[in-house]
Amino acid sequence: MNQSCAQTQCPEAAETQLLPAELGALYTAHSRAIYYLALRFLGDSQKAEDATHDVFLKALRHLNQFRREASARTWLYRIAINHCKNVRAAWHDRHVLPSSQDEFIERLPGGDSPLRILETKELGGRIQQTLDGLKAEYRLLLLLVSDQELSYEQAGALTGQTADAVRGKLFRARKAFAELFKKTE
């Protein structure tokens, strides 16, 4: 995905011309994954936008740490997970209400066409509703393993457990997701 994104003029590639080269390359390759994790973990597009901005700013300030890491994706995920957990904890301290599907739809970017919004409502809204209903650990594991660039070992390292533990929990997480997803129909 990354190479094709760099070769074709995808929106991320176009915008990264504004960024310093080293960060621009990181942003082009990983911004979609980081934004998606933040969006579905936090359940709010504005918070996901803020979180993605903050994650890449932190990454720029700690680029020397990245050079010691085996994978830029896991390094960025680690920053993103810590950041999103802090945001979520702070948010839940002040607001007990989880984001509902309607709230999620209301916060969609204004440029979406009605049909695009309808599709997002039917699928993205249901996915968000389902993820919101899961235990935080299951939500995070599902989001991480759905990234094909991440192995179970890497997902385990990011969540502080072994790959076998990840497999075991994923079995329960998938089951819980499937049951909740059906209820959103």
Added chain:
Amino acid sequence: MKQDNKFSTGRHREQAAESQTAESQSAHTVAREFQSVEDLLRHDAAQTAVPPEIARRLSQSIAQSAAPRRSWWRRFTD
């Protein structure tokens, strides 16, 4: 592109890429089905665009942090 699926997202309208043409304005209905939770999330991720505003904000934040900081007393003397 239909798969033997575990997850059906139900029927929904989808507009073709050529949305400007009269033909495509009659949107058609498709069913999306997925093999697993991970497939469903991958599809959702692929459909999720990164707001261009983030890169612009990043660029502004970097420019602000890179600007040389003046001592507080210089603001009065300059």
